[in-house]
Amino acid sequence: MTTPANKPGKPPVGHVLMTIIVLGSLWGVAEVVLGGALKAWGVSHRAGILTGVGMGIMGVGLAIFVGVLRKPLMLLGIALVAVLCKQLVVPVLHVSVMCKANSCLAVLLQGSALAGVVAVAGRRLHGSYLIQTVVAASAALVARGAFHLAGTKLAPCAYLLSFSRAGGFVDYMAANGLAWAGFSALLFPLGCRLGARLREPVLAVGAARPALYYSSSVAVTALCWVASGVAISLGF
Numbered sequence: 001m002t003t004p005a006n007k008p009g010k011p012p013v014g015h016v017l018m019t020i021i022v023l024g025s026l027w028g029v030a031e032v033v034l035g036g037a038l039k040a041w042g043v044s045h046r047a048g049i050l051t052g053v054g055m056g057i058m059g060v061g062l063a064i065f066v067g068v069l070r071k072p073l074m075l076l077g078i079a080l081v082a083v084l085c086k087q088l089v090v091p092v093l094h095v096s097v098m099c100k101a102n103s104c105l106a107v108l109l110q111g112s113a114l115a116g117v118v119a120v121a122g123r124r125l126h127g128s129y130l131i132q133t134v135v136a137a138s139a140a141l142v143a144r145g146a147f148h149l150a151g152t153k154l155a156p157c158a159y160l161l162s163f164s165r166a167g168g169f170v171d172y173m174a175a176n177g178l179a180w181a182g183f184s185a186l187l188f189p190l191g192c193r194l195g196a197r198l199r200e201p202v203l204a205v206g207a208a209r210p211a212l213y214y215s216s217s218v219a220v221t222a223l224c225w226v227a228s229g230v231a232i233s234l235g236f
Contacts, residue, residue, distance in 0.1 A: 011207070015210070016065065016074065018218075020081065022217050024078040024081020025220070025224035027053070027058075027079075027085075027107070028086055028224060030054070031054075031082060031107065034053065035103075037236070038050075047106070048179030049183055052183025052188070053183075053187060054111075055139070055188040057078065058188070059187075059188045059192040059195060062074075062075070062126075062192065063194070063196045064198055064199045064203070072118040072119050075111045075114050075118070076111045076112060078111060079108050079112070082107050085224065085228050086104055088229050093233075102147075102160075105151060105155075109150070110139070110140070110143045113139040113146070114135075114136070114139040114143075116142070117139040118135060125192075126192070132188060133188070139184065140180040140185075148173070152164060
């Protein structure tokens with residue numbers, strides 16, 4: 001994927017923030033609806049699949065703003081919106097924010113890890129499928145390792161505590177980290193390619209028809225949050 005020769009002007013901050021909200025909401029509804037469906041169906045490596053989906057969505061955002069916005073910190077914004085969407089369990093089910101503490105921690109670590117690795121990769125990220133694959137896999141492994149360490153402190157569960165033994169971290173990474181890395185390596189480059197295709201129309205609509213840009217973004221965001229709320233109320 002290459003950056004267009006004629007780069008568009010830098011988009012307004014409001015447009016960037018709106019895109020972050022939309023992408024974060026899409027990630028959030030995927031965590032709630034797809035995550036609930038995968039759990040109900042008993043699909044293996046559910047966490048790995050959801051990690052890959054999140055990485056793919058962040059790849060879309062990076063590709064849309066390549067050449068006009070070089071701030072991987074936007075990934076933290078996308079992750080934060082996804083976390084807020086997941087935390088709809090609090091007002092809908094009247095539970096504590098700790099109910100989804102570890103899953104929200106995982107999302108934040110994914111955004112943080114990818115932001116860090118993308119910052120190191122720099123412009124090379126958008127010139128090579130191999131680099132995109134390595135970046136995604138590396139970020140997923142970093143996030144998974146950090147999750148093992150932080151999750152046992154934030155909201156320790158029986159599964160995490162089962163690896164609190166000599167050699168447990170290595171076993172944990174072998175059982176979980178490889179799935180995170182594999183799905184991320186697959187879906188992040190696909191997200192980058194989708195973002196590359198969306199880049200010109202998204203930036204063009206934002207520049208020429210800002211009212212349409214904002215109204216459609218608000219509509220998509222509202223749909224994601226309503227769908228998440230309904231899914232949570234139904235037990236997803």
